[in-house]
Amino acid sequence: MHIIESGNVAAANGVKLANVKVIAAYPITPQTPLTEKLSEFVDAGEMDAQYIPVESEHSALSVCIAASSTGSRAFTATSANGLLYMNEQLHWAAGARLPIVMCVVNRGIGSPWTVWNDHQDAISQRDTGWIQLYCCDHQQIIDTVIQAFYLAETVSVPVMVCYDGYILSHTYMPFEIPKQADVDKFLPSFKPEYALNPNQPANLNTVTLPDVRPDVRGDMAPGYMEIRHNLHADMRDAIDVVGDIDKKFNQIFGRGENPYIETYRCDAAEFVAVCLGSLSYHLRDVVDILREEGIPVGVAGLRLYRPFPDQAIRDMLADLKGVIVFEKALSYGNQGALFADIKAALYSSKNRPKVHNYILGLGGREIKTAHLVDALRNSCVDTDKVGDTPVWIGLKM
Amino acid sequence: MKKEKFGCRISHSEPGPGDGGRTGSWRVKRPVIDLEKCIPAKTKKAACFTCWLFCPDGVITKTIPPTIDYEYCKGCEICAQECPVGAITMVEETVFITEEK
Structure with missing residues (x-):
């Protein structure tokens, strides 16, 4: 089905089609109507998800980290200073290898205050260990959001889907909403590599010492450097995964072929x-x-x-x-x-x-x-x- | 994805002794139980166990008498503070080093 709507609505429809289970977002500026649309979907029963309004972006990502740690598909969105307020949790989500997807509606950052578009917000977070994908139009926004979950969950690295504030987020453009059956065929269900489980209590992301050490079973556990090295190695492998996912997407939906x-x-x-x-x-x-x-x-x-x-x-x-x-x-x-x-x-x-x-x-x-x-x-x-x-x-x- | 040497991509721990390393080496003072004063030791009954209850590292046993695992006891002194009969005293580790020599 083709509709004419804003880039934010395109993103929200992508999140809905991806069967996200937990959405946490801070609702006030610099937030965009993307999260309002999602709360409408949840309220209307069109999405079987928990919508958790929080008091800050730091908390929004913290809630997503917790949700993802239990094996739930989690989503949040932000912009500009909101993204900067998440900074500590951005690094945390990447180090904890949680496949959270976040839309970053690109805006300039203060001071001085601006709510208009540039890329300083996302670029300033480029070294947080998140994958960053950029969109050029509304069709790419909805398609990329769906692909982002696949990518994040394949490599266990969180993904930012970046699109231009106002230029894309608030303007109207025609785009196709993929069929749910096709998205279900494309996107596998989320099987977390490591999730919290009451039957097997564990403390996640515990303090590491400078060297490796044996765990409680006597097996050698990775230290800080090994964990960080693996994040980098998996990020590099993600380049090929982006290409593979694009091929599969292209087979089902007929769009793509330019993953990089x-x-x-x-x-x-x-x-x-x-x-x-x-x-x-x-x-x-x-x-x-x-x-x-x-x-x-x-x-x-x-x-x-x-x-x-x-x-x-x-x-x-x-x-x-x-x-x-x-x-x-x-x-x-x-x-x-x-x-x-x-x-x-x-x-x-x-x-x-x-x-x-x-x-x-x-x-x-x-x-x-x-x-x-x-x-x-x-x-x-x-x-x-x-x-x-x-x-x-x-x-x- | 490559995991190479390690089975897990993240740092995590499961309940059990020693998952935080041998933390006994952190200790400056060692809690020593005076069995003449300790309630379960003295009465030979499963009573009190306040030290076991309060120990944040779970290194005190709920036994008669209670014992302390010095391999992991960090010497936080909470047991000595909480013992209702003052049976636990904190002794400088240097004392034991001298004795061991």
């Missing part, structure tokens, strides 16, 4: 613009204009940011003349985080392209197509002119 990078007019391109989120669809218009001018440029939108699909990045970008990274976030005092990651991925390549960095759209600053055209053209025409320092687009000073 979604490209547009990259065939025979000498330059490629790279970004996260809905900006990549905006850049398609820009690429069309520049192709008219005879500039061989395409655009690549990253769907998976953590774990970083560095091999896919190299395969796509290594032999180009130029890579232009457009970012709605910044590692303050350095450069764009994605810019640094892309350069690191390309460092081992023989013919490294020039890589440029543009910072734009912070706090919802309007991104004008004309500005993008000028920036991208400059980077393509004169690759040496733009240096290693990020250039700000739309800055009025």
Whole structure:
């Protein structure tokens, strides 16, 4: 069934189709109507789930951690400063290997207060050990939410489904709601690797000492470094799992086939613009204009940011003349985080392209197509002119 | 997913002695029971056991007389504080080191 609705409603329908059992959310700003829609579903009996309103985002994720520890499929959503307030529990959920799925409706973070879109919230949490997937439209939001549970539960790593605040969350767009029977065929039921069980009491995530030590049965138990190493190793394995899940999804629903990078007019391109989120669809218009001018440029939108699909990045970008990274976030005092990651991925390549960095759209600053055209053209025409320092687009000073 | 050497991806413990390591080495003072004063020892009856009840690490036995597992006793002193007849005294560990030498 196709409907015309907001990105938040798309996400809520994905959560409903995934048969989530526990939803915990803080209802006030920076929260979005996504969780209101879920509470409507639960209230109307359309979802067989516990909806737990809490007094803060820290508590929202704590409740999800507890629910997931008992083997329940758990979901929460937040934005901006709400995500930052979860920070401690984000690390905890990842270290505890709980397959929680969370929608992060990307917004700028205070101070100063803003409720508008950029990516600083999610990017600032990139090292928490969560998988980060980015969406470009409403169909991707609902599809990605469903896939995220599969992914999280396969690798025992929590997943953030990130989509642009306002640009996607509050705008209306047509999208297809998958059939429940198809989703049930696609998404296996949640079988936790380790769940709390009253018949076998256990203390989870206990204190570790610097070295490994035998457990109560005399078997060697992993220490802090082993547990953290395994989180990293499983995150790296998750790259292939993302591809496998995309294939299975594509077989059933006929959508997907771009699990890592979604490209547009990259065939025979000498330059490629790279970004996260809905900006990549905006850049398609820009690429069309520049192709008219005879500039061989395409655009690549990253769907998976953590774990970083560095091999896919190299395969796509290594032999180009130029890579232009457009970012709605910044590692303050350095450069764009994605810019640094892309350069690191390309460092081992023989013919490294020039890589440029543009910072734009912070706090919802309007991104004008004309500005993008000028920036991208400059980077393509004169690759040496733009240096290693990020250039700000739309800055009025 | 690869688990390689270890069976579990997370840190967890199940009830049983020693799952937190040999915590007896943390002890600075050792609780010593005076069996002349201890109620179950003196009366030879299953009575009192206040020390057993209060021990946060479960290292005191509910036996006549009660015994303390010094392998895991951290020396928190709660038993000595709670004993209604003052039968438990805290003795500096250095005393025992000297004696053992």
